[in-house]
Amino acid sequence: MPLYKTIQPNSQTTVKIWKIEESYTDLMQPxxxxxxxxxRVLGMKSELHQRGFLSVRHLLREFGYTDQDLYYDAHGKPHLKDGKHISITHSFTFSGVIISASEVGIDIEMQREKIAIIAKKFVDYEFNYLSETDKDYIQKLTVVWGIKESLYKLFATPGMLFRQHFLVIPFMLKDGETVAWIDYQDRKYKYDTYFLEFEGFTCAYALG
Incomplete structure:
Protein backbone atom coordinates (compact mmCIF):
# COMPACT_ATOMS: atom_id res chain seq x y z
CA MET A 1 0.00 0.00 0.00
CA PRO A 2 1.35 3.43 -0.78
CA LEU A 3 0.93 6.47 1.45
CA TYR A 4 -1.50 5.83 4.33
CA LYS A 5 -1.97 9.33 5.74
CA THR A 6 -0.71 12.90 5.32
CA ILE A 7 -1.12 15.54 8.04
CA GLN A 8 -0.16 19.21 7.82
CA PRO A 9 -0.15 20.70 11.35
CA ASN A 10 1.03 24.06 9.98
CA SER A 11 2.25 25.62 6.73
CA GLN A 12 5.87 24.71 7.52
CA THR A 13 5.35 21.11 8.70
CA THR A 14 4.14 17.89 7.08
CA VAL A 15 3.70 14.37 8.52
CA LYS A 16 3.45 11.36 6.21
CA ILE A 17 2.62 7.82 7.39
CA TRP A 18 3.14 4.60 5.40
CA LYS A 19 1.36 1.30 6.00
CA ILE A 20 3.93 -1.39 5.24
CA GLU A 21 2.19 -4.09 3.22
CA GLU A 22 4.73 -4.58 0.42
CA SER A 23 7.34 -7.31 0.36
CA TYR A 24 11.01 -6.55 0.95
CA THR A 25 11.66 -7.08 -2.80
CA ASP A 26 8.89 -4.70 -3.89
CA LEU A 27 10.09 -2.02 -1.48
CA MET A 28 13.73 -2.38 -2.50
CA GLN A 29 13.23 -2.45 -6.28
CA PRO A 30 12.61 1.25 -7.08
CA ARG A 40 22.81 -1.26 6.80
CA VAL A 41 19.62 -2.77 5.40
CA LEU A 42 21.37 -5.96 4.25
CA GLY A 43 22.83 -6.36 7.75
CA MET A 44 19.43 -6.30 9.48
CA LYS A 45 18.42 -9.69 10.86
CA SER A 46 14.67 -9.01 10.79
CA GLU A 47 12.76 -8.56 7.54
CA LEU A 48 10.28 -6.41 9.49
CA HIS A 49 13.11 -3.96 10.27
CA GLN A 50 14.31 -4.08 6.67
CA ARG A 51 10.84 -3.26 5.38
CA GLY A 52 10.51 -0.46 7.94
CA PHE A 53 13.83 1.03 6.86
CA LEU A 54 12.90 0.83 3.18
CA SER A 55 9.39 2.24 3.69
CA VAL A 56 10.98 5.34 5.26
CA ARG A 57 12.93 5.82 2.00
CA HIS A 58 9.63 5.62 0.12
CA LEU A 59 8.24 8.32 2.41
CA LEU A 60 11.29 10.46 1.59
CA ARG A 61 10.36 10.08 -2.09
CA GLU A 62 6.83 11.27 -1.28
CA PHE A 63 8.43 14.46 0.08
CA GLY A 64 10.61 14.80 -3.04
CA TYR A 65 13.83 13.60 -1.40
CA THR A 66 16.06 10.55 -1.94
CA ASP A 67 18.23 8.48 0.36
CA GLN A 68 21.16 10.65 -0.79
CA ASP A 69 19.54 13.71 0.82
CA LEU A 70 19.54 12.11 4.27
CA TYR A 71 22.43 11.81 6.72
CA TYR A 72 22.86 11.10 10.45
CA ASP A 73 24.95 12.93 13.04
CA ALA A 74 27.13 11.42 15.79
CA HIS A 75 24.06 11.01 18.05
CA GLY A 76 22.13 9.14 15.35
CA LYS A 77 19.81 12.07 14.65
CA PRO A 78 18.71 12.31 10.99
CA HIS A 79 19.25 15.49 8.97
CA LEU A 80 18.45 16.68 5.47
CA LYS A 81 21.11 18.28 3.32
CA ASP A 82 18.87 21.27 2.50
CA GLY A 83 18.70 22.23 6.20
CA LYS A 84 15.08 21.29 6.84
CA HIS A 85 14.40 19.34 10.04
CA ILE A 86 13.35 15.70 9.88
CA SER A 87 12.37 12.94 12.30
CA ILE A 88 11.74 9.28 11.46
CA THR A 89 9.91 6.37 13.09
CA HIS A 90 8.75 2.87 12.28
CA SER A 91 6.90 0.29 14.33
CA PHE A 92 5.84 -3.12 13.01
CA THR A 93 3.60 -2.31 9.99
CA PHE A 94 3.71 1.49 10.03
CA SER A 95 6.40 4.08 9.43
CA GLY A 96 6.31 7.86 9.64
CA VAL A 97 8.35 10.88 8.66
CA ILE A 98 7.89 14.51 9.74
CA ILE A 99 9.66 17.35 7.94
CA SER A 100 9.55 20.98 9.04
CA ALA A 101 11.30 24.34 8.98
CA SER A 102 11.70 24.00 12.77
CA GLU A 103 12.86 21.21 15.13
CA VAL A 104 10.51 18.21 15.21
CA GLY A 105 10.21 14.69 16.61
CA ILE A 106 7.87 11.80 15.76
CA ASP A 107 7.09 8.35 17.15
CA ILE A 108 4.70 5.52 16.24
CA GLU A 109 3.94 2.82 18.81
CA MET A 110 1.70 -0.24 18.81
CA GLN A 111 -0.80 -0.09 21.68
CA ARG A 112 0.10 -3.03 23.92
CA GLU A 113 -0.93 -4.02 27.44
CA LYS A 114 2.68 -4.60 28.49
CA ILE A 115 3.34 -0.84 28.48
CA ALA A 116 1.60 -0.79 31.89
CA ILE A 117 4.37 -3.00 33.30
CA ILE A 118 7.08 -0.46 32.44
CA ALA A 119 5.01 2.67 33.17
CA LYS A 120 7.01 3.55 36.30
CA LYS A 121 10.17 3.77 34.18
CA PHE A 122 8.89 6.65 32.05
CA VAL A 123 5.97 8.18 34.00
CA ASP A 124 6.26 10.42 37.06
CA TYR A 125 4.26 13.67 37.02
CA GLU A 126 1.69 12.10 34.68
CA PHE A 127 0.54 9.67 37.40
CA ASN A 128 -1.26 12.71 38.87
CA TYR A 129 -3.87 12.34 36.14
CA LEU A 130 -3.41 8.75 34.87
CA SER A 131 -5.11 5.87 36.66
CA GLU A 132 -4.87 2.12 36.06
CA THR A 133 -8.65 1.94 36.45
CA ASP A 134 -9.26 4.18 33.43
CA LYS A 135 -10.63 2.23 30.47
CA ASP A 136 -8.29 4.14 28.17
CA TYR A 137 -5.22 3.76 30.44
CA ILE A 138 -3.17 1.80 27.87
CA GLN A 139 -3.99 4.28 25.11
CA LYS A 140 -3.05 7.24 27.30
CA LEU A 141 0.19 5.60 28.45
CA THR A 142 1.05 5.02 24.79
CA VAL A 143 0.42 8.70 24.04
CA VAL A 144 2.67 9.75 26.93
CA TRP A 145 5.43 7.41 25.76
CA GLY A 146 5.07 8.59 22.15
CA ILE A 147 5.24 12.26 23.12
CA LYS A 148 8.30 11.71 25.31
CA GLU A 149 10.01 9.69 22.59
CA SER A 150 9.25 12.50 20.12
CA LEU A 151 10.74 15.08 22.49
CA TYR A 152 13.81 12.93 23.00
CA LYS A 153 14.34 12.71 19.24
CA LEU A 154 13.77 16.44 18.83
CA PHE A 155 16.16 17.47 21.60
CA ALA A 156 18.73 14.75 20.82
CA THR A 157 20.79 15.22 23.97
CA PRO A 158 22.39 12.14 25.57
CA GLY A 159 21.64 11.72 29.28
CA MET A 160 18.01 12.84 29.22
CA LEU A 161 15.52 10.61 31.06
CA PHE A 162 11.85 10.21 30.11
CA ARG A 163 10.69 10.06 33.72
CA GLN A 164 12.80 12.89 35.05
CA HIS A 165 13.14 15.45 32.27
CA PHE A 166 9.87 15.27 30.28
CA LEU A 167 6.40 16.35 31.43
CA VAL A 168 3.18 15.82 29.50
CA ILE A 169 0.30 18.10 30.52
CA PRO A 170 -3.13 16.42 31.10
CA PHE A 171 -5.03 15.63 27.90
CA MET A 172 -8.14 13.98 26.51
CA LEU A 173 -7.72 11.40 23.76
CA LYS A 174 -10.40 13.11 21.67
CA ASP A 175 -8.44 16.38 21.69
CA GLY A 176 -5.45 14.94 19.82
CA GLU A 177 -3.06 17.51 21.26
CA THR A 178 -1.44 18.73 24.46
CA VAL A 179 1.52 20.73 25.71
CA ALA A 180 4.71 19.08 26.94
CA TRP A 181 7.77 20.41 28.72
CA ILE A 182 11.42 19.51 28.88
CA ASP A 183 12.94 20.40 32.24
CA TYR A 184 16.67 19.90 31.84
CA GLN A 185 19.73 21.43 33.50
CA ASP A 186 17.74 24.23 35.16
CA ARG A 187 16.08 25.26 31.90
CA LYS A 188 12.51 24.67 30.76
CA TYR A 189 11.38 24.24 27.16
CA LYS A 190 7.73 24.18 26.07
CA TYR A 191 6.46 22.23 23.04
CA ASP A 192 3.17 21.77 21.24
CA THR A 193 2.53 18.05 20.80
CA TYR A 194 -0.06 16.13 18.80
CA PHE A 195 -1.24 12.54 18.60
CA LEU A 196 -3.59 10.31 16.64
CA GLU A 197 -4.66 6.66 16.72
CA PHE A 198 -5.18 4.21 13.86
CA GLU A 199 -5.49 0.42 13.61
CA GLY A 200 -4.22 -0.18 17.16
CA PHE A 201 -1.26 2.20 16.81
CA THR A 202 -0.54 5.66 18.21
CA CYS A 203 1.44 8.33 16.40
CA ALA A 204 2.73 11.30 18.38
CA TYR A 205 4.79 14.25 17.20
CA ALA A 206 6.31 17.34 18.78
CA LEU A 207 6.92 20.72 17.17
CA GLY A 208 9.74 23.02 18.22
Missing part, protein backbone atom coordinates in the same frame (compact mmCIF):
# COMPACT_ATOMS: atom_id res chain seq x y z
CA UNK A 31 15.09 2.68 -4.55
CA UNK A 32 18.58 4.03 -5.15
CA UNK A 33 20.31 3.57 -1.79
CA UNK A 34 23.66 4.99 -0.73
CA UNK A 35 26.31 2.27 -0.15
CA UNK A 36 26.15 2.68 3.65
CA UNK A 37 22.33 2.50 3.62
CA UNK A 38 22.46 -0.66 1.49
CA UNK A 39 25.01 -2.19 3.86
Missing amino acids: LDLKPDSLE
Whole structure:
Protein backbone atom coordinates (compact mmCIF):
# COMPACT_ATOMS: atom_id res chain seq x y z
CA MET A 1 0.00 0.00 0.00
CA PRO A 2 1.35 3.43 -0.78
CA LEU A 3 0.93 6.47 1.45
CA TYR A 4 -1.50 5.83 4.33
CA LYS A 5 -1.97 9.33 5.74
CA THR A 6 -0.71 12.90 5.32
CA ILE A 7 -1.12 15.54 8.04
CA GLN A 8 -0.16 19.21 7.82
CA PRO A 9 -0.15 20.70 11.35
CA ASN A 10 1.03 24.06 9.98
CA SER A 11 2.25 25.62 6.73
CA GLN A 12 5.87 24.71 7.52
CA THR A 13 5.35 21.11 8.70
CA THR A 14 4.14 17.89 7.08
CA VAL A 15 3.70 14.37 8.52
CA LYS A 16 3.45 11.36 6.21
CA ILE A 17 2.62 7.82 7.39
CA TRP A 18 3.14 4.60 5.40
CA LYS A 19 1.36 1.30 6.00
CA ILE A 20 3.93 -1.39 5.24
CA GLU A 21 2.19 -4.09 3.22
CA GLU A 22 4.73 -4.58 0.42
CA SER A 23 7.34 -7.31 0.36
CA TYR A 24 11.01 -6.55 0.95
CA THR A 25 11.66 -7.08 -2.80
CA ASP A 26 8.89 -4.70 -3.89
CA LEU A 27 10.09 -2.02 -1.48
CA MET A 28 13.73 -2.38 -2.50
CA GLN A 29 13.23 -2.45 -6.28
CA PRO A 30 12.61 1.25 -7.08
CA LEU A 31 15.09 2.68 -4.55
CA ASP A 32 18.58 4.03 -5.15
CA LEU A 33 20.31 3.57 -1.79
CA LYS A 34 23.66 4.99 -0.73
CA PRO A 35 26.31 2.27 -0.15
CA ASP A 36 26.15 2.68 3.65
CA SER A 37 22.33 2.50 3.62
CA LEU A 38 22.46 -0.66 1.49
CA GLU A 39 25.01 -2.19 3.86
CA ARG A 40 22.81 -1.26 6.80
CA VAL A 41 19.62 -2.77 5.40
CA LEU A 42 21.37 -5.96 4.25
CA GLY A 43 22.83 -6.36 7.75
CA MET A 44 19.43 -6.30 9.48
CA LYS A 45 18.42 -9.69 10.86
CA SER A 46 14.67 -9.01 10.79
CA GLU A 47 12.76 -8.56 7.54
CA LEU A 48 10.28 -6.41 9.49
CA HIS A 49 13.11 -3.96 10.27
CA GLN A 50 14.31 -4.08 6.67
CA ARG A 51 10.84 -3.26 5.38
CA GLY A 52 10.51 -0.46 7.94
CA PHE A 53 13.83 1.03 6.86
CA LEU A 54 12.90 0.83 3.18
CA SER A 55 9.39 2.24 3.69
CA VAL A 56 10.98 5.34 5.26
CA ARG A 57 12.93 5.82 2.00
CA HIS A 58 9.63 5.62 0.12
CA LEU A 59 8.24 8.32 2.41
CA LEU A 60 11.29 10.46 1.59
CA ARG A 61 10.36 10.08 -2.09
CA GLU A 62 6.83 11.27 -1.28
CA PHE A 63 8.43 14.46 0.08
CA GLY A 64 10.61 14.80 -3.04
CA TYR A 65 13.83 13.60 -1.40
CA THR A 66 16.06 10.55 -1.94
CA ASP A 67 18.23 8.48 0.36
CA GLN A 68 21.16 10.65 -0.79
CA ASP A 69 19.54 13.71 0.82
CA LEU A 70 19.54 12.11 4.27
CA TYR A 71 22.43 11.81 6.72
CA TYR A 72 22.86 11.10 10.45
CA ASP A 73 24.95 12.93 13.04
CA ALA A 74 27.13 11.42 15.79
CA HIS A 75 24.06 11.01 18.05
CA GLY A 76 22.13 9.14 15.35
CA LYS A 77 19.81 12.07 14.65
CA PRO A 78 18.71 12.31 10.99
CA HIS A 79 19.25 15.49 8.97
CA LEU A 80 18.45 16.68 5.47
CA LYS A 81 21.11 18.28 3.32
CA ASP A 82 18.87 21.27 2.50
CA GLY A 83 18.70 22.23 6.20
CA LYS A 84 15.08 21.29 6.84
CA HIS A 85 14.40 19.34 10.04
CA ILE A 86 13.35 15.70 9.88
CA SER A 87 12.37 12.94 12.30
CA ILE A 88 11.74 9.28 11.46
CA THR A 89 9.91 6.37 13.09
CA HIS A 90 8.75 2.87 12.28
CA SER A 91 6.90 0.29 14.33
CA PHE A 92 5.84 -3.12 13.01
CA THR A 93 3.60 -2.31 9.99
CA PHE A 94 3.71 1.49 10.03
CA SER A 95 6.40 4.08 9.43
CA GLY A 96 6.31 7.86 9.64
CA VAL A 97 8.35 10.88 8.66
CA ILE A 98 7.89 14.51 9.74
CA ILE A 99 9.66 17.35 7.94
CA SER A 100 9.55 20.98 9.04
CA ALA A 101 11.30 24.34 8.98
CA SER A 102 11.70 24.00 12.77
CA GLU A 103 12.86 21.21 15.13
CA VAL A 104 10.51 18.21 15.21
CA GLY A 105 10.21 14.69 16.61
CA ILE A 106 7.87 11.80 15.76
CA ASP A 107 7.09 8.35 17.15
CA ILE A 108 4.70 5.52 16.24
CA GLU A 109 3.94 2.82 18.81
CA MET A 110 1.70 -0.24 18.81
CA GLN A 111 -0.80 -0.09 21.68
CA ARG A 112 0.10 -3.03 23.92
CA GLU A 113 -0.93 -4.02 27.44
CA LYS A 114 2.68 -4.60 28.49
CA ILE A 115 3.34 -0.84 28.48
CA ALA A 116 1.60 -0.79 31.89
CA ILE A 117 4.37 -3.00 33.30
CA ILE A 118 7.08 -0.46 32.44
CA ALA A 119 5.01 2.67 33.17
CA LYS A 120 7.01 3.55 36.30
CA LYS A 121 10.17 3.77 34.18
CA PHE A 122 8.89 6.65 32.05
CA VAL A 123 5.97 8.18 34.00
CA ASP A 124 6.26 10.42 37.06
CA TYR A 125 4.26 13.67 37.02
CA GLU A 126 1.69 12.10 34.68
CA PHE A 127 0.54 9.67 37.40
CA ASN A 128 -1.26 12.71 38.87
CA TYR A 129 -3.87 12.34 36.14
CA LEU A 130 -3.41 8.75 34.87
CA SER A 131 -5.11 5.87 36.66
CA GLU A 132 -4.87 2.12 36.06
CA THR A 133 -8.65 1.94 36.45
CA ASP A 134 -9.26 4.18 33.43
CA LYS A 135 -10.63 2.23 30.47
CA ASP A 136 -8.29 4.14 28.17
CA TYR A 137 -5.22 3.76 30.44
CA ILE A 138 -3.17 1.80 27.87
CA GLN A 139 -3.99 4.28 25.11
CA LYS A 140 -3.05 7.24 27.30
CA LEU A 141 0.19 5.60 28.45
CA THR A 142 1.05 5.02 24.79
CA VAL A 143 0.42 8.70 24.04
CA VAL A 144 2.67 9.75 26.93
CA TRP A 145 5.43 7.41 25.76
CA GLY A 146 5.07 8.59 22.15
CA ILE A 147 5.24 12.26 23.12
CA LYS A 148 8.30 11.71 25.31
CA GLU A 149 10.01 9.69 22.59
CA SER A 150 9.25 12.50 20.12
CA LEU A 151 10.74 15.08 22.49
CA TYR A 152 13.81 12.93 23.00
CA LYS A 153 14.34 12.71 19.24
CA LEU A 154 13.77 16.44 18.83
CA PHE A 155 16.16 17.47 21.60
CA ALA A 156 18.73 14.75 20.82
CA THR A 157 20.79 15.22 23.97
CA PRO A 158 22.39 12.14 25.57
CA GLY A 159 21.64 11.72 29.28
CA MET A 160 18.01 12.84 29.22
CA LEU A 161 15.52 10.61 31.06
CA PHE A 162 11.85 10.21 30.11
CA ARG A 163 10.69 10.06 33.72
CA GLN A 164 12.80 12.89 35.05
CA HIS A 165 13.14 15.45 32.27
CA PHE A 166 9.87 15.27 30.28
CA LEU A 167 6.40 16.35 31.43
CA VAL A 168 3.18 15.82 29.50
CA ILE A 169 0.30 18.10 30.52
CA PRO A 170 -3.13 16.42 31.10
CA PHE A 171 -5.03 15.63 27.90
CA MET A 172 -8.14 13.98 26.51
CA LEU A 173 -7.72 11.40 23.76
CA LYS A 174 -10.40 13.11 21.67
CA ASP A 175 -8.44 16.38 21.69
CA GLY A 176 -5.45 14.94 19.82
CA GLU A 177 -3.06 17.51 21.26
CA THR A 178 -1.44 18.73 24.46
CA VAL A 179 1.52 20.73 25.71
CA ALA A 180 4.71 19.08 26.94
CA TRP A 181 7.77 20.41 28.72
CA ILE A 182 11.42 19.51 28.88
CA ASP A 183 12.94 20.40 32.24
CA TYR A 184 16.67 19.90 31.84
CA GLN A 185 19.73 21.43 33.50
CA ASP A 186 17.74 24.23 35.16
CA ARG A 187 16.08 25.26 31.90
CA LYS A 188 12.51 24.67 30.76
CA TYR A 189 11.38 24.24 27.16
CA LYS A 190 7.73 24.18 26.07
CA TYR A 191 6.46 22.23 23.04
CA ASP A 192 3.17 21.77 21.24
CA THR A 193 2.53 18.05 20.80
CA TYR A 194 -0.06 16.13 18.80
CA PHE A 195 -1.24 12.54 18.60
CA LEU A 196 -3.59 10.31 16.64
CA GLU A 197 -4.66 6.66 16.72
CA PHE A 198 -5.18 4.21 13.86
CA GLU A 199 -5.49 0.42 13.61
CA GLY A 200 -4.22 -0.18 17.16
CA PHE A 201 -1.26 2.20 16.81
CA THR A 202 -0.54 5.66 18.21
CA CYS A 203 1.44 8.33 16.40
CA ALA A 204 2.73 11.30 18.38
CA TYR A 205 4.79 14.25 17.20
CA ALA A 206 6.31 17.34 18.78
CA LEU A 207 6.92 20.72 17.17
CA GLY A 208 9.74 23.02 18.22
